[in-house]
Amino acid sequence: MSAFDLCLASASPRRMALLQQLGLQCLQYPVDLDESVLPHESAEQYVLRLAREKAQAGLTQSGTHLPVLGSDTCVVFDQQILGKPVDEEDALRMLMMLSGQTHQVMTGVAVCDQEQIHSVLSITEVTFRQVTPSECRQYWKTGEPADKAGGYAIQGLAAVFVQSVAGSYSNVVGLPLYETAELLKNYNIQILDA
Template structure:
């Protein structure tokens, strides 16, 4: 019997949660991810994480805790979502080239009608990117479903010069902070 429901279809979040030995099931939730007018990036990821965990809790009508998360890439205060085309991807990579950006993840846990949440920020510095390399990266297919158009855990790792903060946050789930939230409800990690 699982202790937790992960309200996400993300294979990366599934792998990260399994990495710390949490017993869980996944459920997919469908929420509107439109940014609200004048919404700050940290408020945006927190709101979406809370909505995901709360909707997952309602869908499952369960006594189990439900974990939701949302990750976005932010440069110059602007949220970079998932690229919708090759051109969009190349524009994003150009914005990130040779600069430091922020990866923000909201993590929320809903349990017994209460929702607790955190926002984690990691600073990621890209080397200066060759436009030909960016074109080749698009051809890998990796940028399509990644916030900011890159995956640090995949081919996009070659772009990263330095990170300050949680690596797992950049992948999609900050593990130290997630474990902290789970402990508050008595959910164990390091289980086999």
């Protein structure tokens, strides 16, 4: 019997912390995939495809017998997928686009083993207050937005930009915990036994 419950196909410390919050013991096995958006692919299709591809790549590359969880999160505003900023100007552009607006955070989660794969999509609406270019530049200098979709981390300093959240908060951090727990039941992983 393994001391681990599942394998996380990601290097994300945030996803690992969220799984540990559920009391799960996880192996971490990052995978490297081309994350380009396919022609005519919606944001919903994009995050679900990447989640499934990451889970399957993690299963294949790790050789584990544990269930493997893959996940992908994107920020979407006006049908446009906002990835990780390439530099300060890109982060400023994204944050000013989100200023005073409501955007969506979409996360695809997939879990697979040798026999099956299950996936789910979580969508959260996030509304920013009006932010200034000066605030955005100060925020960039903290280093926090550099590797975050949409150029912000809700669990960090950017919390002061967020006026409201409708839906799963943990989804915005990087992994919707309710939906993930439901998926894991397919692999006999119960968070709280009934």
